[in-house]
Amino acid sequence: MTHSRRLGAAATLAGVLAAAPAAAATLNTAPFGSTTDGKPVSLTTMTNAHGIVVKFMSYGGIITQIMTPDRHGHAADIVLGFQTLHEYQTKSADGGLYFGALVGRYANRIAKGHFSLDGHDYTLPINNPPNALHGGLKGFDKQVWEVRPASTSGHSVGAVLSYTSVDGEEGYPGTLKVTATYTLDDDNTLAIRYQAITDKDTVLNLTNHSYFNLAGVGAPTGVLQQMLMVNADEYTPTDKTSIPLGQNVPVQDTPFDFRKPTPIGLHIRNNDQQLIWAQGYDHNWVLNKRGDATRPQLAARAYDPASGRTLECLTTEPGVQIYTANFIKGIYAGNGGIYRQTDAFTLETQHFPDSPNHPAFPTTELKPGQNFDSTTLFRFGIRH
Numbered sequence: 001m002t003h004s005r006r007l008g009a010a011a012t013l014a015g016v017l018a019a020a021p022a023a024a025a026t027l028n029t030a031p032f033g034s035t036t037d038g039k040p041v042s043l044t045t046m047t048n049a050h051g052i053v054v055k056f057m058s059y060g061g062i063i064t065q066i067m068t069p070d071r072h073g074h075a076a077d078i079v080l081g082f083q084t085l086h087e088y089q090t091k092s093a094d095g096g097l098y099f100g101a102l103v104g105r106y107a108n109r110i111a112k113g114h115f116s117l118d119g120h121d122y123t124l125p126i127n128n129p130p131n132a133l134h135g136g137l138k139g140f141d142k143q144v145w146e147v148r149p150a151s152t153s154g155h156s157v158g159a160v161l162s163y164t165s166v167d168g169e170e171g172y173p174g175t176l177k178v179t180a181t182y183t184l185d186d187d188n189t190l191a192i193r194y195q196a197i198t199d200k201d202t203v204l205n206l207t208n209h210s211y212f213n214l215a216g217v218g219a220p221t222g223v224l225q226q227m228l229m230v231n232a233d234e235y236t237p238t239d240k241t242s243i244p245l246g247q248n249v250p251v252q253d254t255p256f257d258f259r260k261p262t263p264i265g266l267h268i269r270n271n272d273q274q275l276i277w278a279q280g281y282d283h284n285w286v287l288n289k290r291g292d293a294t295r296p297q298l299a300a301r302a303y304d305p306a307s308g309r310t311l312e313c314l315t316t317e318p319g320v321q322i323y324t325a326n327f328i329k330g331i332y333a334g335n336g337g338i339y340r341q342t343d344a345f346t347l348e349t350q351h352f353p354d355s356p357n358h359p360a361f362p363t364t365e366l367k368p369g370q371n372f373d374s375t376t377l378f379r380f381g382i383r384h
């Protein structure tokens with residue numbers, strides 16, 4: 001697939017600044033094959049007035065494509081992905097890639113697949129030895145979600161994805177009813193709002209696992225030259241199995257200091273034990289928060305000097321896991337060619353890894369009668 005399609009001037013982000021929206025945002029859902037166990041899957045396409053296209057599947061709520069224009073109006077797909085459902089069911093699942101996925105019930109790791117809640121011990125499948133990762137063997141990323149259009153204004157379109165996770169699924173207590181609302185607006189923002197209720201005390205941590213490359217997927221340079229700012233004074237260092245040690249540590253004088261825009265690759269080869277264990281960045285940053293915590297606040301900003309594309313991420317979540325595709329080593333070909341380490345970065349907004357075993361971390365418990373409500377915004381732009 002080509003990743004440079006010329007867009008008309010009115011459809012570019014440059015046009016955003018100059019002119020009124022050319023056309024209303026659109027949403028369209030079409031069949032996209034069936035899972036290996038015969039469940040029909042749909043692909044929904046959202047577009048906005050400025051040439052941004054976001055596609056996602058009902059399978060795993062997976063975002064398969066995000067097309068955004070560069071500073072010259074050339075559109076490219078800025079997330080790693082595959083062409084077919086089959087490839088997501090095989091390559092992405094076998095490789096533990098989680099490309100574009102809606103991850104749950106518990107995004108990130110739970111140490112040794114074990115936690116206690118209200119005096120009960122729970123055991124989860126160990127799918128990332130010695131730990132449980134990203135919701136288990138068949139987490140939310142491998143379930144087929146119900147998709148229906150969301151009611152929105154003329155300047156945005158959206159869809160509500162729903163899934164009911166039964167009591168005991170993948171070892172987690174309580175029947176959980178969860179929705180994720182994906183909205184694209186004419187301010188070039190993709191919003192993901194997660195809501196959930198449970199009928200028993202449980203733990204919950206939801207994220208989106210898109211792998212971004214602002215130069216466009218398949219760009220041979222990867223993301224090492226792309227600039228990243230992370231609004232975090234601290235991060236949570238881990239043991240060699242990526243489980244937090246328990247303390248928040250200042251980023252100052254470490255390769256984790258992205259408080260000012262810094263090339264992703266500047267310190268990635270530093271002789272640092274954290275980077276060696278993770279084979280790159282694969283860590284949770286503790287986001288700086290001010291005032292109203294129910295309002296999405298700045299988590300990170302990325303910028304590709306070559307194309308001019310920018311990405312801003314805001315969230316209500318306390319942390320963000322940034323992962324530089326460390327475990328992708330040229331085994332899988334997808335849109336744009338063979339994928340390798342440092343071809344992309346993730347911005348997995350989330351609660352901290354292994355929170356159920358760290359009472360001092362912000363809680364991930366959800367109780368009957370509580371409404372889980374979490375929002376993350378990805379705002380696309382260009383800089384000239």
Ligand code: GLA
Nearest residue numbers: 096097098282321323327346
């Ligand atoms: C997260 C984890 C990584 C890896 C990826 C998926 O980013 O922290 O270690 O498992 O998901 O491959």
